[in-house]
Structure formats: structure tokens, C-alpha cells
Amino acid sequence: MILATIxxxxxxxxxxxxxxxxxYQEPVRxxxxxxxxxxxxxxxxxxxxxxxxxxxxxxxxxVVAVVIVFLALTRLRSRLWAVVLGLLLGGVLGNLTDxxxxxxxxxxxxxxxxxxxxxxMPAIYNVADIFIVTMMISVAALVLFGPHLDxxxxxxxxxxxxxxxxxxxxxxxxxxx
Numbered sequence: 001m002i003l004a005t006i007x008x009x010x011x012x013x014x015x016x017x018x019x020x021x022x023x024y025q026e027p028v029r030x031x032x033x034x035x036x037x038x039x040x041x042x043x044x045x046x047x048x049x050x051x052x053x054x055x056x057x058x059x060x061x062x063v064v065a066v067v068i069v070f071l072a073l074t075r076l077r078s079r080l081w082a083v084v085l086g087l088l089l090g091g092v093l094g095n096l097t098d099x100x101x102x103x104x105x106x107x108x109x110x111x112x113x114x115x116x117x118x119x120x121m122p123a124i125y126n127v128a129d130i131f132i133v134t135m136m137i138s139v140a141a142l143v144l145f146g147p148h149l150d151x152x153x154x155x156x157x158x159x160x161x162x163x164x165x166x167x168x169x170x171x172x173x174x175x176x177x
Contacts, residue, residue: 001072003083007090011127012097018114027116035117038124041102041110046123054099058107061096065089077151081142088135094128 022028022039029036044051068089076082095111102109113124147153 001086001089003086004089004093007087007128007131008093008097011091011094011131014127015094015098015112015114018112022114033118035115037114038116039112039114040124042113042124043108043110054108054110058096058099061092061099065092065096068092071149075149078147078149079151080146081149081151084135084138084142087131088139091128091131091135094126095132 018037018039022037024039027036027038042048043054045057050057068085072082072085072089076085098111099109100106102112104110111126111128113126113129115126115130116124145154
């Protein structure tokens with residue numbers, strides 16, 4: 001929960017600074033075309049998709065936050081998973097805060113976006129988005145290669161050329177031993 005709070009605070013603070021200091025929808029080149037600040041308000045999801053159903057994104061963000069908290073309280077025993085889910089929760093809460101508290105109002109507020117890296121992707125995003133995307137990639141990696149939520153290690157299947165564990169040999173071969 002501490003990591004989630006730190007990410008939420010960083011997200012909201014950077015949005016505050018952007019709103020106070022950047023001109024609306026005018027590019028401010030920070031590092032040429034590498035990093036541009038471009039303040040805008042996003043009523044939809046990525047690339048402003050779904051502008052007419054903003055309330056659905058609010059519900060989805062709230063559900064994700066509740067699921068993460070539920071998992072943390074009931075099943076989470078892995079420190080690595082705790083870090084990843086804490087950072088993900090912070091990102092989710094950052095954008096959920098915008099949906100709930102920003103104009104045009106509850107629960108259809110527009111998310112403040114201001115970071116543009118045109119060399120990487122044609123999107124404008126914020127600190128919360130960075131944590132959501134990177135932590136979702138981390139979740140996928142943990143599901144495939146990391147420990148389980150409860151901290152137990154993933155079972156590794158025998159690789160080509162490695163002997164199978166003794167108890168996995170066919171019954172007829174074990175009887176011959």
C-alpha cells in the first residue's frame with residue numbers, strides 16, 4: 001500500500017504541475033522530439049477511444065483496484081508480486097482519481113495527460129499510465145516465469161536433454177528399478 005500511495009502522489013503531483021505550468025494543447029519541447037510536454041484532457045481510454053462511455057472506464061478502474069486489494073489481503077505472500085501489484089494499484093488509483101474528481105464531474109472526469117514521446121508511440125500519457133503499462137508487462141512476466149502469488153516457485157518442466165524427475169518416469173520403468 002505504501003508503493004501505491006507513492007505512485008498516486010507522484011501522479012497527482014505531476015498532473016498538478018502540468019495544469020499549473022503548461023499551456024493547454026501546445027507542445028513544449030523538453031528534449032527536442034525525444035520528450036515533449038503537451039497538456040490535454042482525455043475523456044476516453046488510450047488514444048481517446050470510448051469518449052462516450054467514460055463511466056465504464058471508471059467502473060473498470062474501480063474493479064481492478066478492488067481485485068488488487070483483495071488479492072493483497074487474502075492470497076499475496078510474494079514480495080515481488082507485492083511490489084508489482086502495489087505499483088500497478090498506484091497507477092490505477094491515479095487515473096481513477098481523475099475519473100472521479102476532475103471535470104466534467106463524477107464519474108466521467110477527464111484524465112490529465114501531458115507526456116509525449118513521439119519516437120516511441122503516438123500517444124500522450126501521464127505517470128499513472130507509465131506504471132499501469134509497465135506493471136501489466138511485469139504481471140505477464142510473473143505469470144509466465146515468476147513465483148505464484150503465494151510465493152511458491154513455478155514448477156519447471158524438464159528441458160530437452162535434462163533427465164525427468166524420478167517420479168515422472170512411466171510406471172513400467174519405475175517397476176524395473
